[in-house]
Amino acid sequence: MADAPRKIAVLGSTGSIGTNALRVIAASGGALEVAAISAHSQLDLLVAQATEFAPRWVVATDSKAAEKFDWSKLPKGTELLIGCDELNRVVAQPEIDMVLAAIVGRAGLESTWAALENKKTVALANKESLVMAGSLVMQLARKQGAQILPVDSEHSAIFQALQAGQPTEVERIVLTASGGPFRQLNQNQLKQVTVAEALEHPVWDMGPKITVDSATMMNKALEIIEARWLFDVPSERIDVSIHPQSVVHSLVEFVDGSVIAQMSPPDMRLPIQHALYYPQRVAGVAERVDWGTSFSLEFSPPDPERYPALELGHQCAREGGTTGTVLNAANEAAVGAFLAGELHFTEIVPACRSVLQSHNFDSDPTLESLVELDRWAREEVSHWVFA
Numbered sequence: 001m002a003d004a005p006r007k008i009a010v011l012g013s014t015g016s017i018g019t020n021a022l023r024v025i026a027a028s029g030g031a032l033e034v035a036a037i038s039a040h041s042q043l044d045l046l047v048a049q050a051t052e053f054a055p056r057w058v059v060a061t062d063s064k065a066a067e068k069f070d071w072s073k074l075p076k077g078t079e080l081l082i083g084c085d086e087l088n089r090v091v092a093q094p095e096i097d098m099v100l101a102a103i104v105g106r107a108g109l110e111s112t113w114a115a116l117e118n119k120k121t122v123a124l125a126n127k128e129s130l131v132m133a134g135s136l137v138m139q140l141a142r143k144q145g146a147q148i149l150p151v152d153s154e155h156s157a158i159f160q161a162l163q164a165g166q167p168t169e170v171e172r173i174v175l176t177a178s179g180g181p182f183r184q185l186n187q188n189q190l191k192q193v194t195v196a197e198a199l200e201h202p203v204w205d206m207g208p209k210i211t212v213d214s215a216t217m218m219n220k221a222l223e224i225i226e227a228r229w230l231f232d233v234p235s236e237r238i239d240v241s242i243h244p245q246s247v248v249h250s251l252v253e254f255v256d257g258s259v260i261a262q263m264s265p266p267d268m269r270l271p272i273q274h275a276l277y278y279p280q281r282v283a284g285v286a287e288r289v290d291w292g293t294s295f296s297l298e299f300s301p302p303d304p305e306r307y308p309a310l311e312l313g314h315q316c317a318r319e320g321g322t323t324g325t326v327l328n329a330a331n332e333a334a335v336g337a338f339l340a341g342e343l344h345f346t347e348i349v350p351a352c353r354s355v356l357q358s359h360n361f362d363s364d365p366t367l368e369s370l371v372e373l374d375r376w377a378r379e380e381v382s383h384w385v386f387a
């Protein structure tokens with residue numbers, strides 16, 4: 001890496017990805033620097049992070065919470081900015097080299113967009129911005145000459161495996177999936193799943209939304225759509241394989257039948273580090289495969305009846321247009337309702353399918369129309385919740 005440190009804006013710094021990213025940066029010996037951090041809630045943690053990293057900017061996006069909060073412990077030299085719009089202003093600052101988009105859900109779209117518009121390299125954890133507006137986001141990145149580096153472990157693996165051949169030589173992409181915590185449950189047991197059970201993931205320690213998405217397999221559906229846009233690969237060339245150990249993070253099969261995989265113990269710090277240092281590789285903080293012990297890796301095709309979310313992912317990847325926005329918004333609203341105890345676990349996917357089916361498809365939407373449709377789809381889900 002060049003002598004000057006790479007200055008990073010960590011958006012969503014208090015989340016699971018954000019806190020892991022700060023550990024990667026802390027261990028970088030000055031090669032990486034925190035220029036800005038942001039959070040919606042958990043403002044105590046935000047101040048503690050500001051104290052540790054002395055960023056130039058701190059953004060508190062929830063204005064109401066921020067105005068009530070006592071900021072007296074914020075270090076001198078760190079500027080406090082309040083409100084979502086400030087994210088867009090911060091990512092435009094010339095001294096920021098890279099933006100880590102680690103806000104969860106639709107709330108991450110505008111800042112991802114603003115970063116690309118300002119020609120910043122985006123390390124993208126926020127898959128929802130590609131699910132919602134993949135075609136427009138990729139178009140903007142191309143137009144501005146801004147690079148998007150995947151942080152999602154599967155997409156980081158694919159990104160790395162793709163370097164083994166030419167785009168025209170790719171036969172298929174295989175996304176691996178752990179199968180989630182309910183792999184062994186029957187349909188009746190699935191209906192009884194509680195919020196606490198859904199929030200217990202067997203392999204990964206993640207934020208609540210993506211943990212529920214992993215349990216419904218909607219996360220893999222969103223990842224199919226993410227891969228479709230990020231790598232410009234059609235839906236029919238994207239497969240999913242259940243791989244409970246989560247050591248192979250995804251694979252690319254080339255036309256000659258060679259399959260290139262990326263492997264490492266499940267630890268998000270590695271794909272985060274890969275993106276933050278790209279194109280360099282460095283010895284970092286992530287765990288390594290222990291070749292001194294014996295272990296086995298299993299792969300099996302997913303049962304489409306057990307995981308109906310996957311077909312929705314394929315449908316949206318195939319049809320494009322407005323479908324990703326509708327699926328994403330319906331899913332966010334349904335997951336929110338489930339977490340609030342207002343929807344059964346097994347109703348999340350049917351609610352999404354129903355909203356997707358009833359929307360007015362448009363093959364060529366604008367960003368404004370997608371934002372409007374996002375609102376509509378959330379409202380539609382409210383008809384599903386318990387009275």
Ligand code: NAD
Pocket residue numbers: 011012013014015016017018038039040041042061084101102103104105107125126127128151152153204205206207208209210268
């Ligand atoms: P999280 O819930 O742990 O953290 C989310 C962060 O976003 C927090 O800092 C929070 O303050 C902020 N935030 C929440 N709502 C906001 C709003 N309305 N406006 C602005 N900021 C807001 O989530 P996470 O698990 O870290 O996931 C972040 C993103 O990374 C998601 O898009 C997720 O799909 C993706 N991702 C996460 C993992 C993982 O291991 N956690 C893996 C792959 C991809």
Ligand code: MG
Pocket residue numbers: 152153154223
């Ligand atoms: Mg993933």
